Amino acid sequence: MPISGEASRSAARSRRQARRTTAYTVVSGVVLLGAAGALVTAAAIAAPPGSSLTVQPPATEVPAGALTAVCPEPLRLLAGNAGGTDADYNPVSESATTTVNAVVLGGTGSTLPAAQLGTLAEGERVAGIDAGSEVPLTGSRFGGVISNAPAAEATVLKAEPSGKEQAAANAVLGYTANDGDLAGLAAANCQVAENDMWLVGAGTTVGATAVLRLTNPSVTPSTVDLELHGAKGRIEAAGSRGIVVAPGESRSLVLAGFAANEESLAVRVRSSGGPVTAVVEQSILRGLTPGGVEIIEPTAAPAPRQVITGVDLQSPDTIKELAEQDGHGSVRPFLTVAVPGTTDAAVHLRVFGPKGEVQIPGGGVFSVPAGTAGRIPLADLPAGTYSLDLTADVAVAAAAVFSRGTEPDERIDLAVAPADTRLGSEHLAVAAPGGGSALVFTAPDGPAEIRVRAVGKDGVLQQEKAVAVPAGRTLSLTAKDIGSGELSGVLVSAVGEAVYGAQLVTGEGPGISVLPLPAGSAGSRTAQVGLGY
Numbered sequence: 001m002p003i004s005g006e007a008s009r010s011a012a013r014s015r016r017q018a019r020r021t022t023a024y025t026v027v028s029g030v031v032l033l034g035a036a037g038a039l040v041t042a043a044a045i046a047a048p049p050g051s052s053l054t055v056q057p058p059a060t061e062v063p064a065g066a067l068t069a070v071c072p073e074p075l076r077l078l079a080g081n082a083g084g085t086d087a088d089y090n091p092v093s094e095s096a097t098t099t100v101n102a103v104v105l106g107g108t109g110s111t112l113p114a115a116q117l118g119t120l121a122e123g124e125r126v127a128g129i130d131a132g133s134e135v136p137l138t139g140s141r142f143g144g145v146i147s148n149a150p151a152a153e154a155t156v157l158k159a160e161p162s163g164k165e166q167a168a169a170n171a172v173l174g175y176t177a178n179d180g181d182l183a184g185l186a187a188a189n190c191q192v193a194e195n196d197m198w199l200v201g202a203g204t205t206v207g208a209t210a211v212l213r214l215t216n217p218s219v220t221p222s223t224v225d226l227e228l229h230g231a232k233g234r235i236e237a238a239g240s241r242g243i244v245v246a247p248g249e250s251r252s253l254v255l256a257g258f259a260a261n262e263e264s265l266a267v268r269v270r271s272s273g274g275p276v277t278a279v280v281e282q283s284i285l286r287g288l289t290p291g292g293v294e295i296i297e298p299t300a301a302p303a304p305r306q307v308i309t310g311v312d313l314q315s316p317d318t319i320k321e322l323a324e325q326d327g328h329g330s331v332r333p334f335l336t337v338a339v340p341g342t343t344d345a346a347v348h349l350r351v352f353g354p355k356g357e358v359q360i361p362g363g364g365v366f367s368v369p370a371g372t373a374g375r376i377p378l379a380d381l382p383a384g385t386y387s388l389d390l391t392a393d394v395a396v397a398a399a400a401v402f403s404r405g406t407e408p409d410e411r412i413d414l415a416v417a418p419a420d421t422r423l424g425s426e427h428l429a430v431a432a433p434g435g436g437s438a439l440v441f442t443a444p445d446g447p448a449e450i451r452v453r454a455v456g457k458d459g460v461l462q463q464e465k466a467v468a469v470p471a472g473r474t475l476s477l478t479a480k481d482i483g484s485g486e487l488s489g490v491l492v493s494a495v496g497e498a499v500y501g502a503q504l505v506t507g508e509g510p511g512i513s514v515l516p517l518p519a520g521s522a523g524s525r526t527a528q529v530g531l532g533y
Contacts, residue, residue: 067159067166069190070120070215070277071173073250074098074151075182075293078209085239085257093180099433100190102146102157102171103455103489104129110163111135112142117171120154120215120248131160143459145488146171148433154250156217157190168426168521170489174433175293176507181285184413185511187432188295189518193217193275197298200373200399201336201416202265202280204256207291207327211281212253212267216245218274224251227268228259229338233371235259245276255280263330266338266373266397269298284414286327292403292414297516299418302340302395306419308388309474310440310502310514311400315383318406323379325408333378333402335388337368343394344370350389351381352442352474358382368396378402385504387442387474390419405510417514423450423494423501426521430489431479435507439477439490439517441499443469448496454483455491469499476504492517 074096106112112132118125129144136142149155151173159169171190177183193216202210216222224243228235237258245251259265269278278298284291300306313319313333323332339345349364350357361380368374378400390398398419405412423441431437441450448469454462462483469475479487492501503515 065166066161067169067192068217069157069171069192070217071100071151071155071157071171071190072188072213072279072281072295073154075175075186075281075283077181078211078254085253093177093182095179096175096177096182097434098151098173098175099148100146100151100155100171100173101148101430101433101488103169103428103430104144104159105168105428105491106132106136106142107162107165108139108141109136110141112144113160113162113167115144115157115159115169117146117149117155117157120156120217120250126150126155141461143455143461145457145459147457147488154215166521168428168491170428170430170518172430172432172515174435176434176511178508181290182283182293183290183411184293185435185505185507185513186293186295187435187505187513187515188279188297189515191277193277195271195275197269197278198266198301198338198397199269199278199280199296200266200299200338200397200418201296201401202255202267202282203284203330204260204262204265205330207285208330209283210255210265212255213250213279213281214243214245214253214269215250215277216247216274217277219247220274221246222271222274222276224269224271224276226258227270229266229340229371229373230259230262231372231374233369247274264334264336264373264375264401266336268340282414282416284330289409290411292412294414294416294513296416297418299397299399300421302397304392304395306390306396306398307442307444307500308398308400308417308419309442309500310417310504311386311388311402312404312415312504312512313378313381313383313386313402314404316380319379322406322408328408331403331412333400335376335378335390335398335400336373337376337390338373338397339368339370339394340397341394342370344368345392345394345396347390347392347396349376350444352387352389352444352472353384354474354476357472358386385440385474385476387440387500389444404512411510413510413512415512415514417502418516420500420502420516423492423499423517424520425493427492427517427519428489429492429503429517431487432503432505432513432515435505435511435513437479438504439492439501440504441469441475441501442473443471443497443499446471446497448494448499450499451493451495452477452482453491454487455489456483457486457488459488471497
């Protein structure tokens with residue numbers, strides 16, 4: 001059939017339009033495909049599928065803050081009976097003296113940082129160390145000393161950073177009294193505040209007074225809960241939870257109001273909000289005869305292993321003769337083991353003296369029921385200074401309690417040795433006011449070495465000494481073993497196998513006290529900082 005001219009022209013236009021449409025569609029498809037390909041390629045470059053490469057934010061050095069350590073209030077006599085929990089005090093005995101020693105060290109190559117000992121309540125300056133302007137020679141450092149600063153109330157040591165690091169600083173409070181109901185010697189490190197700690201070894205039997213002192217040095221209110229463990233298990237006591245400690249204030253609580261007639265109590269202190277410091281001020285009065293004083297410091301956190309050093313015992317005959325006198329049964333030394341969990345603890349105790357391990361009757365194996373604070377007797381050990389190595393199949397907390405004295409009608413003193421933590425680098429032990437100090441070490445797992453460097457009364461650091469610590473023995477170092485002249489403190493570091501140490505303080509007559517070595521230097525800190533939006 002013939003096609004007309006008009007029809008032919010119309011068909012041609014249709015074919016051209018179709019070709020343009022097809023061409024546009026194909027070109028558009030190519031453009032879109034290319035764009036999609038570009039997107040896929042960019043995504044592949046930005047985040048390769050299955051890539052194992054992890055890019056961490058860079059580490060940024062965090063400026064060091066000032067070190068703040070709280071020194072306890074002086075020991076004071078309770079007024080009236082101690083039936084409640086809030087302490088009420090009689091005036092401090094005129095024979096009692098409470099002072100604070102402190103040592104502050106600048107970092108290597110840094111100037112001496114400023115430090116001040118001031119009152120907790122008002123921040124009034126009691127004593128201080130001015131910042132130095134001189135830069136020490138390469139490899140050397142400067143030190144500053146506060147000696148015998150009077151402490152009529154709770155005080156706070158504040159040390160500024162040394163360069164980019166927190167200053168190595170520590171302070172020790174010392175209490176002495178030669179007569180009165182609180183006659184004796186007590187010493188304690190000034191503490192950095194924490195939110196969780198254990199105090200073990202307090203007694204609340206007749207004649208024994210234990211006052212828990214809580215202090216909040218921060219600017220944030222603190223709410224404290226107490227967890228108490230006694231001979232029969234955990235003690236649920238009214239008023240032991242929700243204890244508010246305002247910023248810059250202290251609370252004094254009589255533990256007999258929570259748990260009476262306990263020979264050896266374990267107290268866990270947990271705070272929310274601001275961190276707190278906690279000590280137990282313990283005193284004993286047997287009739288009219290002083291039975292000793294001690295400031296109980298926090299012990300190492302519960303763990304399957306605890307090591308205690310500085311346990312200084314009298315002879316079994318002396319202890320037996322004294323304990324048989326009326327009201328003197330508590331002079332028998334013992335180890336308190338608190339089991340906070342729900343499973344009984346199978347405990348193995350090893351005892352190390354200066355010449356090596358000492359055998360314990362029964363092989364040193366004991367069982368302590370769950371939830372209790374059990375006692376393991378130490379009265380049969382020969383006279384000497386010991387270290388206790390305690391292992392268990394569950395986490396436990398521990399402290400050793402012992403007395404010193406010979407005559408029932410004369411004053412006797414009391415000591416509580418908390419468990420120590422493994423020593424690391426730059427632990428600063430400060431000489432305690434009112435007594436002479438010895439550093440006591442043990443290395444239960446194998447031979448080790450400690451490096452001690454004395455700090456003189458003028459703050460000058462003396463030559464470092466390396467001292468071997470034999471495996472399975474107790475090593476005691478006096479000031480003469482460490483340095484020359486009168487010392488303000490000792491810088492201690494440990495290398496090799498695990499080493500544990502404590503400060504044993506002895507004074508006039510039966511005066512005795514034990515302090516754990518403070519935590520080592522914090523050094524500089526870094527944090528990973530990620531930037532984004």
